[in-house]
Amino acid sequence: MKVLMFTWEFPPLISGGLGTACYGIVKGLLKQGVEVDLVLPTREEVYFPMRTESDVDSLPVKFLSPAKEIEFTNTVFKTAREKFEFVGVSSVPESYISMKEISTFYEYFENFTERYDYKSKVPFREVLNNIMGSENIFEKVKEFTLRAQRYAQSLEYDIIHAHDWLTYPAGIIAKTVSGKKLVCHIHATEFDRAGGAGDIRIHNIEYSGMTDADAVIAVSRYTAEMVISRYLIDTAKISVVHNAHNIDIREFENKKRLFKDPVVLFLGRITLQKGPDYFLEAARIILEKYPKVRFVMAGAGDMEKKIIHKSAKYRLKNRFLFTGFLNSTHVAEMFSNSDIYVLSSVSEPFGIAPLEAMSYSLATIISKQSGVAEVIQNAIKVDFWDVKLLSDHIIELIEKPDYRKKLGAAGRHEVELIKWDKACTEIIDVYTKTVKR
Amino acid sequence: MINLVFYFQVHQPYRIKNFSVLDIGKGKDIFDDELNGEVMRKVANKCYLPANKLLLELIDKYEGRFRIAYSITGTAIEQFRKYCPEVLYSFRDLAKTNCVEFIGETYYHSLSFLYDKEEFLDQVKMHRETIKKEFGFSPITFRNTELIYQDTLSDYIWEEEGYKVILTEGVDRILDWRSPLYAYKDKNKNMMMLLKFYSLSDDIAFRFSNKGWVEYPLTVDKFVKWIRDLNLIEKGKKNLFLNLFMDYETFGEHQWEETGIFEFMRALPGKALKSKQIEFSWPSDALHITNYQPESISFPEPVSWADMERDLSAWRENDMQYNALETFYEILARVKASKNPELLEIARKLSTSDHFYYMSTKYFQDGDVHKYFSPYGSPETGYRNFMNAVTDLEERI
Structure with a gap:
């Protein structure tokens, strides 16, 4: 079987949450003998022919135009980066950033390159503008969609697989051109990103994509229910395939400690979707009774300033700290220095961060309004709005270190058993049934 | 004369x-x-x-x-x-x-x-x-x-x-x-x-x-x-x-x-x-x-030479400043009690008023004097750095 796959992200070229999931999916499919032609939002009209498992890391490139392909094969690239620059791919995730966030993205970057900013603003601006390119994501989606016909006509495949709204229009075009079946994969809806009704254009694209699709894959039952209730999609064509993870579970010795007191961690983008304010409210309740706990809010986002001001207003002293933007090394370090992880999301289609936290043996509390809650047993689950219950659970974990350690160890073991292999078997099952239908 | x-x-x-x-x-x-x-x-x-x-x-x-x-x-x-x-x-x-x-x-x-x-x-x-x-x-x-x-x-x-x-x-x-x-x-x-x-x-x-x-x-x-x-x-x-x-x-x-x-x-x-x-x-x-x-002449309320207000609002007006100051003086007392001269010197360097000035949000939007003097991109970044530094000090007691 061969798949024409449209996606907006793929590591290391563009790596957000969607990219991470696509990496796991493609690798799993290849392992089970399914071939994938991957199409990304590149400047040049290229695709990535994935044939063996190692291709997900080496990323072979092919041009649609034969003339260009000859030029490309005759060009010597010293580094992989040079090759990708030739093809034209950026490295900033866009699909998971809501419209509102794009405007605060500049600020987000500024925070993190502050030190350079002080010396000279000019070169930094240049870099930023080049990374960001056009702010209008709809223009990019339009361009991506216009090219879909050529991909659909030039390549050979049995089925089309499109990830999230950015690639649904391309999926629909390819289906029309080729007559092949279309699978739309929902990693997040605009309702999740916007924390309620979002951009009407995106809602319409999501609706059209799922309506036109022959099969819809949702990353959780939670998401499937949203697809059914909000978009009124035919339940018969929806399948739930839970995400797995690519977390490298290492053995690590004694935990390092930044703090003497127990550390409760929030890690993610500080946006409405992630419910940072509920985490803050819980901290406020807990610190009144237990002043010897550290709360750390790790990450950046458009609600960061608001939460900083509010935590100061509550006079949480230096018991509620902020890290600012963290790179992946720092994320790992933050996890290994924490004791309790809280996912307070208001709406989380899946949620990979808790799995990562659990892989570090952190006692984990997850919002019931998340897909990950469906696959995990060894975590405490609460409604995101139930701040009182959340704080009770955190207090219990603080008071009973043995229980905390037990939960952490069980969680870690459970995460080890979650594999993309199982998810990909289910995806292949969806392909097979859809092609036959 | x-x-x-x-x-x-x-x-x-x-x-x-x-x-x-x-x-x-x-x-x-x-x-x-x-x-x-x-x-x-x-x-x-x-x-x-x-x-x-x-x-x-x-x-x-x-x-x-x-x-x-x-x-x-x-x-x-x-x-x-x-x-x-x-x-x-x-x-x-x-x-x-x-x-x-x-x-x-x-x-x-x-x-x-x-x-x-x-x-x-x-x-x-x-x-x-x-x-x-x-x-x-x-x-x-x-x-x-x-x-x-x-x-x-x-x-x-x-x-x-x-x-x-x-x-x-x-x-x-x-x-x-x-x-x-x-x-x-x-x-x-x-x-x-x-x-x-x-x-x-x-x-x-x-x-x-x-x-x-x-x-x-x-x-x-x-x-x-x-x-x-x-x-x-x-x-x-x-x-x-x-x-x-x-x-x-x-x-x-x-x-x-x-x-x-x-x-x-x-x-x-x-x-x-x-x-x-x-x-x-x-x-x-x-x-x-x-x-x-x-x-x-009596000054019942504090005055200063800062900003138009000529009061304490350059350093003590928003919640970040209050929280940072209260946290700092609490930790300073503990540092003093610990009798560690090295830590006390760090603490005292953190007592400098400029750190709290950088956290002011009063005129920040207009790119006014606070921004001119601040080494940070925003008052919140100044606050974050200060609070983390104070916490580092606390952990070293």
């Missing part, structure tokens, strides 16, 4: 690094050595060295008739020593002329007066000792950080050996119908007080190069005429004090050399001294030349 009292504030804080939660407990340096050195060398070349040279020339030229006062913070002196010792030498040269008065303040330019009397007095003593050691001068005049003052300050300072004069801002809401040109006494009549004449001070410090200002360009002739006109209010031959208090960095740093600020200062003494009604004086001269019984 009108006495021109020039007092220049010389201060540099220890700016904090971009300090992440992940830096806590690793023994990493809290202060940005590279940045602090860079700023110090820049300001030394643009301001301290050329301004000291100019003022030394003027002092020599006018043979004692041109006199000035400085308040140099302990953190500035330490950083001169570390990054630019020639600045310290040139201040010593100025001290040797005997035409310079050195003013006492808190060593760390801190807000400790508002939070911790004992710490405040400790920092005042530290500063006094440093000035004595570096310049051979025992301060008689005191000014608190950023001219922050309220009645209790005089009572605290009066307990200290040697101080007889206090400087603060001539705030309209306190002065009401009174003029800042007269010498005053504090509420309990223990200390002599001189009040900053803010409009003429700010004409030099802030408006000098502002092309949108109706009086632009500010010439020496114009300025001296304004001063002479002030003398008209006094018919009874009482000695007046025109207190021109400003940041020393006005010369060459806030007002660049190209604005002509140095030329203005070079020409001012000659022009002023030509007038029979104008002399230059030190703040402490008020003790001898005040030829009337100064009125007592």
